[in-house]
Structures are given as C-alpha cells and as structure tokens.
Amino acid sequence: MKKKLQFLEKDKTSYQLSEKCLQYIEKYKPDQAVATGYGRNLINTNLENCITLSEIKAFAIGAKYIHPEGRTILDIGGQDTKIISLDGKGKVRNERPLFRRNRKVFKNNV
Incomplete structure (x- = not known):
C-alpha cells in the first residue's frame, strides 16, 4: 500500500535552510523525515527520526x-x-x- 504525501509547503528562501526545515518539522511533527541533496546531513544530525538518501x-x-x-x-x-x-x-x-x-x-x- 502506497503512503500519501501528508503535506507540502514551499518557501522561496535560500538562506537559513536548516533552521527553516527544523521549523517545519516542529510545526508538522512527522513520524519520519527524509533529507536528501547536498545538505542532507545538516538536518540528519538534528533529528532522531530522520533518514538520509542521495x-x-x-x-x-x-x-x-x-x-x-x-x-x-x-x-x-x-x-x-x-x-x-x-x-x-x-x-x-x-x-x-x-x-x-x-x-x-x-x-x-x-
């Protein structure tokens, strides 16, 4: 069974991305988070329930x-x-x- 996307929120800022991501996670309180891209390890170090993918x-x-x-x-x-x-x-x-x-x-x- 496929899981559905729970929420989608866009932000135009390219500054303080780690802080923005952590704010979204605090706001939505997901059971699981996935970080990807070049900065994926910046978020992963701040969360217990975060996995990383290339x-x-x-x-x-x-x-x-x-x-x-x-x-x-x-x-x-x-x-x-x-x-x-x-x-x-x-x-x-x-x-x-x-x-x-x-x-x-x-x-x-x-």
Missing part, C-alpha cells in the same frame, strides 16, 4: 511512485544536469549517472 536514490523512488513505467530521469538543475537510468523495478542502473556541470550558475535560482 538525491539520485530519492529521484528513483519518486519516479517509480509517480511513473512506474519510466526508465530515465533527466534532472536539469541550476548547477548540474544528471541523466539517471532505472531498471524495470525502479532501481538505479547506472551507479555513476551521466553528470555534467552547467556552464553558468544563475544567482537567485529558486
């Missing part, structure tokens, strides 16, 4: 949930672009995804 693993889990037949994830970010290949079970096939640094990193990319 963003590639998180993309794979999300893609399988949203589009189970999908086999390719294209992540075009502000700093880099990744192409991630999935097998028929939604697992990452390429341990080292095709990764390219973007030539220009835009300021105020929110």
Whole structure:
C-alpha cells in the first residue's frame, strides 16, 4: 500500500535552510523525515527520526511512485544536469549517472 504525501509547503528562501526545515518539522511533527541533496546531513544530525538518501536514490523512488513505467530521469538543475537510468523495478542502473556541470550558475535560482 502506497503512503500519501501528508503535506507540502514551499518557501522561496535560500538562506537559513536548516533552521527553516527544523521549523517545519516542529510545526508538522512527522513520524519520519527524509533529507536528501547536498545538505542532507545538516538536518540528519538534528533529528532522531530522520533518514538520509542521495538525491539520485530519492529521484528513483519518486519516479517509480509517480511513473512506474519510466526508465530515465533527466534532472536539469541550476548547477548540474544528471541523466539517471532505472531498471524495470525502479532501481538505479547506472551507479555513476551521466553528470555534467552547467556552464553558468544563475544567482537567485529558486
């Protein structure tokens, strides 16, 4: 049985992200939290009920949930672009995804 997203809240700030995340966690009091991305360990150290995942693993889990037949994830970010290949079970096939640094990193990319 799939679990449903309990809440979604967006914030445009790119400053004091750790503090913002902790405020949201205090506000919603989730049973479990998952941190991903480059700063995932900043949150993990402050919470007992937080697990961490690489963003590639998180993309794979999300893609399988949203589009189970999908086999390719294209992540075009502000700093880099990744192409991630999935097998028929939604697992990452390429341990080292095709990764390219973007030539220009835009300021105020929110």
